[in-house]
Amino acid sequence: xxLKKLNIEGEVALGxxxxxxxxxFREIVKDFGCGLxxxxxxxxxxxxxxxxxxxxxxxIEDFEKPVGLQIFGHEPEIMAHMVENxxxxxxxxxxxxxxxxxxxxxxxxxxxxxxxxxxLIDAIVKAVVFKSNKPVSVKIRKGFAEVxxxxxxxxxxxxxxxxxxxxxxxxxxxxxxxADWDIIRDVKKAVSIPVIxxxxxxxxxxAIRMKEHTGVDGLMVARGVQGxxxxxxxxxxxxxxxxxxxxxxxxxRIRVALKHLELLLKYKGxxxxxxxxxxxxxxxxxxxxxxxxxKDQLNQAVSSEEMIGLMMxxxxxxx
Numbered sequence: 001x002x003l004k005k006l007n008i009e010g011e012v013a014l015g016x017x018x019x020x021x022x023x024x025f026r027e028i029v030k031d032f033g034c035g036l037x038x039x040x041x042x043x044x045x046x047x048x049x050x051x052x053x054x055x056x057x058x059x060i061e062d063f064e065k066p067v068g069l070q071i072f073g074h075e076p077e078i079m080a081h082m083v084e085n086x087x088x089x090x091x092x093x094x095x096x097x098x099x100x101x102x103x104x105x106x107x108x109x110x111x112x113x114x115x116x117x118x119x120l121i122d123a124i125v126k127a128v129v130f131k132s133n134k135p136v137s138v139k140i141r142k143g144f145a146e147v148x149x150x151x152x153x154x155x156x157x158x159x160x161x162x163x164x165x166x167x168x169x170x171x172x173x174x175x176x177x178x179a180d181w182d183i184i185r186d187v188k189k190a191v192s193i194p195v196i197x198x199x200x201x202x203x204x205x206x207a208i209r210m211k212e213h214t215g216v217d218g219l220m221v222a223r224g225v226q227g228x229x230x231x232x233x234x235x236x237x238x239x240x241x242x243x244x245x246x247x248x249x250x251x252x253r254i255r256v257a258l259k260h261l262e263l264l265l266k267y268k269g270x271x272x273x274x275x276x277x278x279x280x281x282x283x284x285x286x287x288x289x290x291x292x293x294x295k296d297q298l299n300q301a302v303s304s305e306e307m308i309g310l311m312m313x314x315x316x317x318x319x
Contacts (some may be wrong), residue, residue, distance in 0.1 A: 008066060008218075010236040011207070013165075013196055015222035016070045016097070016139075020059070024263035025280075026064050028256065032229040033176065033236045035218075037067050041097045043110075044073035044082040054314070056078040059257045068093035068137065072100065074109040074120065076127035093162075094132050099141040100310035101171045108241065115144045118155050125159035135162040139198075144171045147301045149183050150190045157191045165220055167197035174224070185214040196220050204244065207235045224291040227283025230255070233249035250288050256309065257284035267303055274304045281311070291318065 014021060015282045016038040027038045040058060042299065046054040060067045069091035073079045083094060087091050098173050100111030107113075114121055129136050137158045142149050153164050166187050168179035179199025188195040197216035202224040211221060225231050238244045248256075260280055264273035281298050283290035294314045301307040 004007075008035040009033070010232075011219050012036075012232045012235050013068075013162065013218055013220045014038060014096070014225065014232075015165075015198055015220045016041050017222055017226075018069075018100075018102075019276075020226065022276075023059060023061070024260060025078075027061075027068070027263055028243075028260050029225065029229050029232065030064055032231075034232050035066075036093070036105045037064060037066065037100040038070050038093075038095055039091075041070040041072045041100065044071050044079045045075070047071075047082045047204050049079055052158065052293075058089075065090075066092035068095040069171055070095040070097050070139070071128075072097040072110045074107065074114060074124070074236045076120075076123045078133045079124055080127040083128050086132050088092050092134060093166075094128060094136050096128060096136050096138045096161075099139045099165075099167050099171075101141070102172045112141050112144055115140060115148060115152055115171070121152060122155050122159050125156055125161050129160035132313070137163045137165060139165040139167070140265075141167045142170045142173075146170075150186050153187045153191050153195075162194065163196065163217070165196040165198055169204065170198075181210060183214050184216060188215050188217075195216070197220065202230070202231075204234045204238055207231075207236065211239075225251075227257075227280065227286060250318045251315060253284050253288070254311060254318065258311055258315075259280055260284070260309070261304070261307065270304050272303065274279060274307055277307065281307075285314075286298065288318070290314070 010033050012034055013036040018040050019039050027120050042054055042057055071082060077302055097111055098114045105111035138161050140149055140152055149166055156164055166184045168181055168184050184197045194217035196218040197210050197214050198220035201210055201219055201221050208217050221231060234245055261277045262275050278299050282295050284294055294310060297310050
């Protein structure tokens with residue numbers, strides 16, 4: 001990944017996903033060779049008011065590095081205040097979210113709503129860059145309703161950001177339809193700072209086509225690694241050696257799922273860890289013979305011990 005200011009190995013960055021890319025998920029993904037990971041997005045305003053949940057989301061361990069801390073907001077002075085108080089924080093990149101399509105984010109003028117106001121984008125990026133002692137990146141979309149990613153990217157570059165990530169859908173599309181890789185290619189051609197491409201990378205072939213079509217400096221995976229961190233290993237291996245490696249066996253998928261559960265229990269406690277594991281288990285088990293019944297049972301489990309037992313029994317059945 002061609003990001004000059006960071007010591008990054010491999011082609012792949014892990015995209016921020018609310019409720020997914022927590023500490024446990026990042027620990028799993030790191031084991032598969034992810035070069036750069038991003039936290040769940042953090043509200044600059046919540047940080048300003050010293051929200052306890054925000055501090056939990058921001059926790060970064062040394063072994064995860066390099067890690068990008070993603071922040072969101074629409075008030076330059078509030079975002080600058082947050083950055084000023086992060087000088088000694090354990091992040092490697094400060095990422096500004098201008099792409100989140102969630103209604104509760106957009107209605108407050110945050111996330112992808114910012115793409116409607118070039119002057120505000122300029123003010124925010126300049127304020128953050130001025131206060132940050134770490135590289136600054138910005139994640140954008142194809143546009144809000146109208147396509148303006150190239151214009152937005154140029155403003156971001158002129159405001160001093162170090163690199164840009166582009167998701168090839170407008171806000172109106174959310175995650176429906178196909179990601180437009182042409183717009184990612186157009187942004188790459190329009191700016192001189194590095195560009196990371198994001199959107200519809202679910203297989204190794206997707207990653208190859210994205211790189212060839214857009215010429216981006218790096219690839220960001222998100223939904224494609226839910227229950228499938230092996231995708232990162234496959235992509236890195238191919239771009240390093242030109243060879244394809246085999247995907248995971250069903251048994252390996254279950255073993256990693258069990259490790260993921262163990263980490264969730266460790267970091268979030270029994271009840272919360274078990275509840276959050278339900279969606280991850282569904283992703284890990286997807287497509288495996290007999291998994292529908294097990295997923296239903298996991299969703300009904302009343303203790304972590306029961307959940308572990310169900311997964312262990314399923315593992316034995318697969319052998």
